Amino acid sequence: MTIFFGKLAEFARGRARALAFGLAAAIVATTLPAATPASAHGERSQQAFLRMRTLNWYDVKWSKTEVNVNEEMVLSGKVHVFSGWPQAVAKPDVAFLNVGEPGPVLIRKGAYVGDVPAPRSFTLQVGKDYEYKLVLKARRQGRFHVHVQINVEGGGPIVGPGEWITIKGDMNNFTNPVTLLDGTTIDLETYGITWVYTYHFLWMAAAAVWILYWFMTKGIIARYWWVKAGKANELITVNEKKFGGLWLAGTMLAVIFGYAWANSAFPRTLPMQAGLLKGIDPIPLPPQTVTAQFKGGSYTVPGRELAVKLVITNSGTEPVKVGEFTTAGLRFLNPEVFTTRPQFPDYLLADRGLSVSDPTPIGPGETRELTVLVQDARFDIERLSDLAYDTDSQFGGLLFFFAPSGARQGVEIGGPVIPRFQAGATL
Ligand SMILES: [Cu+2]
Numbered sequence: 001m002t003i004f005f006g007k008l009a010e011f012a013r014g015r016a017r018a019l020a021f022g023l024a025a026a027i028v029a030t031t032l033p034a035a036t037p038a039s040a041h042g043e044r045s046q047q048a049f050l051r052m053r054t055l056n057w058y059d060v061k062w063s064k065t066e067v068n069v070n071e072e073m074v075l076s077g078k079v080h081v082f083s084g085w086p087q088a089v090a091k092p093d094v095a096f097l098n099v100g101e102p103g104p105v106l107i108r109k110g111a112y113v114g115d116v117p118a119p120r121s122f123t124l125q126v127g128k129d130y131e132y133k134l135v136l137k138a139r140r141q142g143r144f145h146v147h148v149q150i151n152v153e154g155g156g157p158i159v160g161p162g163e164w165i166t167i168k169g170d171m172n173n174f175t176n177p178v179t180l181l182d183g184t185t186i187d188l189e190t191y192g193i194t195w196v197y198t199y200h201f202l203w204m205a206a207a208a209v210w211i212l213y214w215f216m217t218k219g220i221i222a223r224y225w226w227v228k229a230g231k232a233n234e235l236i237t238v239n240e241k242k243f244g245g246l247w248l249a250g251t252m253l254a255v256i257f258g259y260a261w262a263n264s265a266f267p268r269t270l271p272m273q274a275g276l277l278k279g280i281d282p283i284p285l286p287p288q289t290v291t292a293q294f295k296g297g298s299y300t301v302p303g304r305e306l307a308v309k310l311v312i313t314n315s316g317t318e319p320v321k322v323g324e325f326t327t328a329g330l331r332f333l334n335p336e337v338f339t340t341r342p343q344f345p346d347y348l349l350a351d352r353g354l355s356v357s358d359p360t361p362i363g364p365g366e367t368r369e370l371t372v373l374v375q376d377a378r379f380d381i382e383r384l385s386d387l388a389y390d391t392d393s394q395f396g397g398l399l400f401f402f403a404p405s406g407a408r409q410g411v412e413i414g415g416p417v418i419p420r421f422q423a424g425a426t427l
Contacts, residue, residue, distance in 0.1 A: 043100070043147065043159045048387040049086055050158070051328035053396035053414060055150060056080040057160040058326050060344075062146070067138040069169030072109060075099065075148055076133040078283065079160070082396050083127040084414050090154025092124040094276060099134055100147030100159045105167065107176060110135035113280050121153070121276050128282035129410075138167040139174045161329035163345045182268070199258075206251070289316030290362075290401045294415040295369070297395070301388050302423040306374040306395060308413065312362055318403035319361035325354050325374050325413075327397030330382055332374045337402050350376035362401075372399070388419035 060077035067073050085091060097111045097118055111118045112133040124130060134148065147162035176188040218226070218235075226235055236244075290312065297308040314320050323337035331344060332353030341351050353376035362368050379385060387393055396414030403409075 043162065044383045046156075046159070047390055048328070048384045049390050049392045049394055049396075050089060052384065052387075053082045053084055053086050053394065054089060054092075054152075054155070055158050055160070056082055056326060056396070056398045056412075057148065057329050058398060058400075058410065060148060060161050060329075062163045062165065064165075065163060066166045066168065069138050069141060069167060069171060069174050072135055072137045073106070073165070074133060074135055075146065076131075077148060077160070078129055078131050079150070080129045080398055080410065080412065081124050081126050082414070083412055084394070084396055085126050086392060086394075088392070090152060091126060092150070092152045092155070094121045094153035095124050096121045096151040097132055097134065098149045098151055098157070099136060100149035100157065100162065101144055103140070105138070105140040105142065105144045106136040106146065106165070107139050108134060109137050113277075114283075116277065116280050118277060118280070120273055122280050123276065123278045124150075124280075125282060127412075129285060130280070130282050137176070138165075138169075139176075140171045141167050141169055143167075159329075161345060161348050210247070288409060288411065290314050290320055290409050290411055292399055292411045292413050294413055297415065297417040298420050299385070299388055299393075299395070299417045300420045300423060301385060302421070304375060304377055304380045304385060306379065306417065308372045308374070308395075308417070309369065310372060310399075310413065311367060311369050313367040314362045314364055314401075316403070317364050318405060318407065319363045320401040320403050320409070321359075321361050322354070322356050322370070322372060322399060323402040323408075324400040325372065325397055326400070327395070328382060328384060330378055330384070332376060332379075348378065348382070350378050352376075353378070387417065388421075393417055393419060 056079065058078050058080065061075070063074040063076075064071075081092060097113060099106065099108060110133070113122055113130055116122075118132075132148070136146075143164055143166045145162045146165045148160035149157050150160075151157045174189060177185050178188050179185050223235060226232065293311040293313075295309040295311055297306065299306050312322075321334070321337050323334050325332045330348050330350065331342075332350045333342075334354040334356065335352045336359055338351060341349070353374060355373045355375075357371040357373075358368065362370075387395060394414060394416045396412070398410045399413050401409045401411065
């Protein structure tokens with residue numbers, strides 16, 4: 001008896017502990033997202049090599065960072081499709097321009113690649129640059145992290161840099177008017193919403209009744225015993241079979257009636273457009289006059305320092321300086337070239353993150369070996385340091401050269417880097 005009560009008390013204590021633990025976990029779960037909202041999309045969880053060597057985003061602009069419900073803003077920029085696209089990721093033969101945000105807080109009113117409207121999938125050519133534009137309309141009030149994003153079939157979503165957008169007002173006032181081909185205007189936010197609810201709930205109710213009935217009569221284990229006992233044929237009664245037939249007939253009638261009714265109520269409809277846009281023109285960039293040959297590199301984990309040895313040849317008419325390295329949405333700037341801080345989300349902008357072993361400009365016709373150092377905590381915060389632990393420790397990105405006239409040239413660099421785990425190690 002004492003043993004029994006002892007066990008009972010132990011059990012009760014265990015339950016209390018489990019409950020307390022559960023409560024604590026629930027509290028942590030509800031407070032944690034608020035503490036780390038920037039990573040809420042999992043933008044840092046994608047492998048470093050994937051973010052660095054697929055799409056290189058640059059010139060990304062958010063036309064506003066504060067909008068009212070119903071107000072429009074534009075998210076635009078350029079993207080370079082990396083030539084050394086990783087073998088592990090499907091090529092962007094079927095890609096889709098999207099916005100990365102927590103639910104439809106801003107709706108997509110328009111999407112353009114170059115000047116071609118791109119509401120559907122398109123093909124991107126590896127090694128080329130494209131210009132894109134997203135017209136967004138604010139729907140839900142709050143503060144949200146908004147990214148440009150391209151979904152690649154077989155590769156998943158590839159997320160660009162994100163900016164915090166504050167939406168003011170009230171979602172109840174949101175409207176989404178669209179003019180139809182027959183000239184009438186509808187509000188897409190509420191159009192046909194009663195039917196959508198009715199239709200879905202009717203079918204859900206039918207399914208629930210069906211499942212519930214079979215669960216209530218005998219259950220799974222009892223049925224298993226019946227089958228084992230050789231009484232499988234008695235499991236379903238004649239009445240149940242009759243009712244099943246009626247149910248099937250009713251379902252089919254409902255589908256046929258629904259289809260006929262929708263066809264007569266809306267005689268002119270177009271199916272969803274799901275084709276593939278091929279032949280979207282990339283940005284017609286002038287021929288490159290600067291080349292950068294990769295001669296090896298290292299990544300020092302404790303110093304968060306990427307050191308890249310390059311042989312740079314300038315066959316242009318102007319001297320050039322290395323001004324910026326951009327990868328995975330991050331920008332590392334050379335303060336000698338960027339004397340003022342450009343407008344860009346702070347968490348992605350390392351305005352003193354780049355330096356070169358020889359800062360003098362590379363003259364026309366000159367070939368020089370240089371070491372470019374990329375060093376900033378953001379490299380680690382955005383988890384690009386994971387490069388050291390990847391199966392494919394290859395970095396990639398765009399190196400921008402600047403001429404005194406203001407001309408800018410983006411040159412793709414990339415290759416395998418050797419991870420180093422001790423500070424002070426050199427190339
Ligand atoms: Cu985000």
